[in-house]
Amino acid sequence: MRPILNCRLTRFNLLAPFILGLLLTNIVCAEKADQDKPLILEAEKVSANDVKQFYDLNGQVLLIKGSMIVTGEDGHIAVDPEGYEFVDVIGNPNEVASFRQRREGLADEFMQGRGAQVTYDSKTEFLTITGDATLKRLLNMQMLDQLKGWKIEYDDVKQYYRVIPPNDAKPEDLPLARAILSPRRKATLEK
Template identity: 30%
Template sequence: MNMKLLPLFVFIISTTVHAERADRDKPINLDADKITVDDARKVHAFEGNVQFTQGTLVIKADKIIVTQDANGNQAGVATGGSGGLARFRQKREGRDDYIEGEADRIENDSKTDKSELFGHAKIRSGLNEVRGEYISYDGRTENYVVTNGPGGTVAQGPKAGRVHAVIQPKNKDGAKPAQ
């Protein structure tokens, strides 16, 4: 990526994930073909056509594993689903649009407020989109890292993929960009 575009890229991408904060106080609804609960280890496994809904947040996957630590912090891992990808969709804070994402595996940690998307990772917000093999988002700092290699690495060589971003211009008058 051209280093002159990096500040613009970071600004645009950081504005894409302002999820609806009220969702955290809403009840969670889960549907699955099978649920396994291990209260002793505080592990819940949801398998088969899983749909997780909390307020405007919807996660669809083949399998979701949720663990909870002694302080009540939860971590979740969603894998598989339609076309082999786990997917999420959530309304953005104070707006009438949504952020959507998909990957082979999506991990979220409530303690650190970090989300990671592994393999075929893509996030869309309005007409903006970013994709790569790995996307990490820190909800506290509102910073993204997108790489072309697995787990945050940068792949090199002729067969290395590229990170891709589509960033729409901001119009001064607030009008939507031409499509």
């Protein structure tokens, strides 16, 4: 009985530095300074309800808030009482919707995505891209991670990617998702 326990402890001891390294890596989220920046809206037509903090944009939509840039054909933006935006932008057959935002931490790290529809909740830092979706994590304009699929969800707080196939997907449609993921930096411990 004792040798099995020692074997399990040895496996745990081998995994402990790896688990600790994952826990100690820098957690990088969306640029926090973006929250204090003005919301710039451009479109062919903008309807604004400042009382309800709801904005409709039609035709060549451009939304800028700090390092966040969202483009598309039509969009809806709702701002909650705390000042967080919920953005929903769709593209058209000729032009997809796109999202780009600098991440907190490293100077030139960005998340960049494209698809038929882009939805972003700045409070939860949750991004959803639907319809022939792509999402890239870039550092100094070099791709680190890339995802492709019908629908991509990205939780920037938890740093969690999820690629979802369409509801009517068939086995012969495979592959329905593709990911290229770069190795994470090793954590260093200082005494």
